[in-house]
Amino acid sequence: MRYMIILSVADLIVKSNIANSQLFSSYLTSMLSKQHSGRRLFTVALTLSAGALTISRFRISSTADQIRKILFRSQFIEFDQLIEFGMAIKVGIVVVLLAVASICEAVAIFHPISESHLSAALELFSPVAGSFSSLEEAYEALRTFEVLGIEKKPDIKDDTCNSVVDTLSSMSSNSRDLYHALQVNGLLKCKTSKDALTGITSRLKDAVKDATSLLDYYHSIGGLLLIKDQSSEVDVLLKNADGILRSIKALSQSDGRWRYSANNPESSTYAAGLAFETLSGVIQLAASTIDENLIGTLKKDIVKLFDSIEKYDDGSYYFDDKHIDSSGHQGPLSATAAVVRGLTTFASTSESLNIPEDKILGLARFFLGIGVPGNSKDLYYQIDSLSHLENNRVSVPLILSIPATVLSLTSKDKFKVKVNTVLGSIAPPLSVKLMQVFSSGSKDGSVLKQELHFDPKEAIHMLDALPEGVDIGEYVFAFEIVLSDPEHKRKFATGGRTKVPVHVTGVVKVDDAKVAVLEGDIVESEKKLDLPGKNDLALSANHLQKLHLSFLLTTPFGKPFKPHQALLKLRHETGVEHIFVVENSGRHFETTLDFLGLVDKFFYLSGQYDIELTVGDAVMENSFLQPLGSIELDLPKAPEKATQPPPQAVNPYLRYGPKAEIAHIFRAPEKRPPQEVSFAFLGLVLVPFLAFLVGLLRLGVNLKNFPTSTIPAAFAILFHSGIAAVLLLYVLFWLKLDLFTTLKTLGLIGIFLMFVGHRTLSHLASASAKLKSA
Numbered sequence: 001m002r003y004m005i006i007l008s009v010a011d012l013i014v015k016s017n018i019a020n021s022q023l024f025s026s027y028l029t030s031m032l033s034k035q036h037s038g039r040r041l042f043t044v045a046l047t048l049s050a051g052a053l054t055i056s057r058f059r060i061s062s063t064a065d066q067i068r069k070i071l072f073r074s075q076f077i078e079f080d081q082l083i084e085f086g087m088a089i090k091v092g093i094v095v096v097l098l099a100v101a102s103i104c105e106a107v108a109i110f111h112p113i114s115e116s117h118l119s120a121a122l123e124l125f126s127p128v129a130g131s132f133s134s135l136e137e138a139y140e141a142l143r144t145f146e147v148l149g150i151e152k153k154p155d156i157k158d159d160t161c162n163s164v165v166d167t168l169s170s171m172s173s174n175s176r177d178l179y180h181a182l183q184v185n186g187l188l189k190c191k192t193s194k195d196a197l198t199g200i201t202s203r204l205k206d207a208v209k210d211a212t213s214l215l216d217y218y219h220s221i222g223g224l225l226l227i228k229d230q231s232s233e234v235d236v237l238l239k240n241a242d243g244i245l246r247s248i249k250a251l252s253q254s255d256g257r258w259r260y261s262a263n264n265p266e267s268s269t270y271a272a273g274l275a276f277e278t279l280s281g282v283i284q285l286a287a288s289t290i291d292e293n294l295i296g297t298l299k300k301d302i303v304k305l306f307d308s309i310e311k312y313d314d315g316s317y318y319f320d321d322k323h324i325d326s327s328g329h330q331g332p333l334s335a336t337a338a339v340v341r342g343l344t345t346f347a348s349t350s351e352s353l354n355i356p357e358d359k360i361l362g363l364a365r366f367f368l369g370i371g372v373p374g375n376s377k378d379l380y381y382q383i384d385s386l387s388h389l390e391n392n393r394v395s396v397p398l399i400l401s402i403p404a405t406v407l408s409l410t411s412k413d414k415f416k417v418k419v420n421t422v423l424g425s426i427a428p429p430l431s432v433k434l435m436q437v438f439s440s441g442s443k444d445g446s447v448l449k450q451e452l453h454f455d456p457k458e459a460i461h462m463l464d465a466l467p468e469g470v471d472i473g474e475y476v477f478a479f480e481i482v483l484s485d486p487e488h489k490r491k492f493a494t495g496g497r498t499k500v501p502v503h504v505t506g507v508v509k510v511d512d513a514k515v516a517v518l519e520g521d522i523v524e525s526e527k528k529l530d531l532p533g534k535n536d537l538a539l540s541a542n543h544l545q546k547l548h549l550s551f552l553l554t555t556p557f558g559k560p561f562k563p564h565q566a567l568l569k570l571r572h573e574t575g576v577e578h579i580f581v582v583e584n585s586g587r588h589f590e591t592t593l594d595f596l597g598l599v600d601k602f603f604y605l606s607g608q609y610d611i612e613l614t615v616g617d618a619v620m621e622n623s624f625l626q627p628l629g630s631i632e633l634d635l636p637k638a639p640e641k642a643t644q645p646p647p648q649a650v651n652p653y654l655r656y657g658p659k660a661e662i663a664h665i666f667r668a669p670e671k672r673p674p675q676e677v678s679f680a681f682l683g684l685v686l687v688p689f690l691a692f693l694v695g696l697l698r699l700g701v702n703l704k705n706f707p708t709s710t711i712p713a714a715f716a717i718l719f720h721s722g723i724a725a726v727l728l729l730y731v732l733f734w735l736k737l738d739l740f741t742t743l744k745t746l747g748l749i750g751i752f753l754m755f756v757g758h759r760t761l762s763h764l765a766s767a768s769a770k771l772k773s774a
Contacts, residue, residue, distance in 0.1 A: 537629025
């Protein structure tokens, strides 16, 4: 709902000059770079303006994720501004969203289902490997595709039908599984035999008899009702329908809510919706007539439930659910969807329900106000509920929508109104009347009762000319739908008067624009300005003189016009800026800068100041940011304790851009010894090894004691191989391995050596003992 409110602001800027957004973004940037405490309040105001114009620069869609993308794709927010002033812009945007929502939510605009919902359905309901994760999800996808009329949908019939047949034929499937399988079967028309449906019917009837909770009744009775729709040859009628109704009715509460079971004291609005849908199924499956007094009591329960309905200021009605169970919290969307489904299905079995049409229309507005949901479950709730509202016996809501809420006096736009059902179907014969027009901020509006012209080719009601007295500005138009056929008043809900925000834009005329240098009250020099246009002033003044600027703004109908922003900026050649508000005095806008009182604010900086004038408004098509020229100021010398100019903001490109390349200089290598010394040291290292070989020869080392048996010989070979592996590991450690890798490998080889070495030494000890005993 909140996102749809922004449409009026977005449409307004789309038809206005791009300068609207550019000029305020520019001033926001300049103001946020300052640290003057005296301007902080004004900075906040500029932040809000820039935030509003940032949002308004593009036509906002209805999802939060799309709004974030649009805000950061805005062409006039440069990267350096985002870096330096992004937080201020974000704060402004948030505050503006809240402010606009709080002010305008009473005149929100609702639109029927659009092409965006079709695209979202195909994107959110995307099967994986040709099937959905569950039959429940498959049904939600197929149901959404069916209501939206999507023809090019994913081909999931084969895999899904296989899953349906397996579920229906499995004896381990509970009533919930059977219910979802039958839902899918009703849409895909899978091949199921009469015998299979007969067996399932028997199981579901047994489930009804053994039901202990509302969900048990809901799934089993819902399954029987689905079988009734899919096959007329299977007997699904309930003989004890009256008793089943009373068992379900026992779960109701005095406030219209229902419990999930007799053992659960918590009541739920979502459960109430399931209960009414279940009760309507029992009535349809009843083999005999139901007690009318019991049905009358159930109708009263529905009326009680609607006493707890909640309302937004824009006329949207919804149900909230405070119940939390094992499945988690049921939010307003799921709770309202359950009630709508239960209400419409129960109404199909009852002659009349005393539900006010404004609440039925309010429920439709609630679902339409969501826009395009961001997940598949919410989209299913929205589309399924709107489908039930489209085809209900209580009251079919009609939605009055505005294709464009911005009218340009320059292009002579015609105001257009469309009336459709919630799914966009053509409305019955009717007329639309413009009853009242309220100007911005006014509670009293002129009474018109002007009927709009109907174009049957485009099915649009048009206002050929704007009402008398409507000039550029913001208005609220109040419309009323009048049905041509009196019989349709019982079938359709129009909701009385519908208020919509309308923005009328046009070109504002700038007259009598001039700037003057004053000496007291005497005009020293005066220049006329061409606004908007090219100006090149070259003024000069000292601290005893004043600068006076004035101009007159009028609307296309000659009325005085007061823009949202009228600013005069002086920028010193050092980059120090000063911004002043051009005040409205009667019919003129004027400001006088007394340099004697501003010398401290100007930091006693003499020299050239560039002059810029900004005039902008959301309904002003020729908003402008206009350089006027320059003025040479001769100010006195600054005293010792004078305030120093603030440090200028560092260019973000310089702060966050690429840094200068650092050329690292390595330390010069230390001087090495001569090559002869290195070889001599190598020879000394090899001397112990040569001595070891000579010792082996002197000792007469031989392989006479090497085992000759197969197993002992194998262990001996492995033992010597392990020793060789250790020596090789030492070499690898010297060449490339690190200490940790070497220690881990050495540990593994050591364990291997302990095992094979123990076997080898045991064999040698045994052989030595045998020789001694012999």
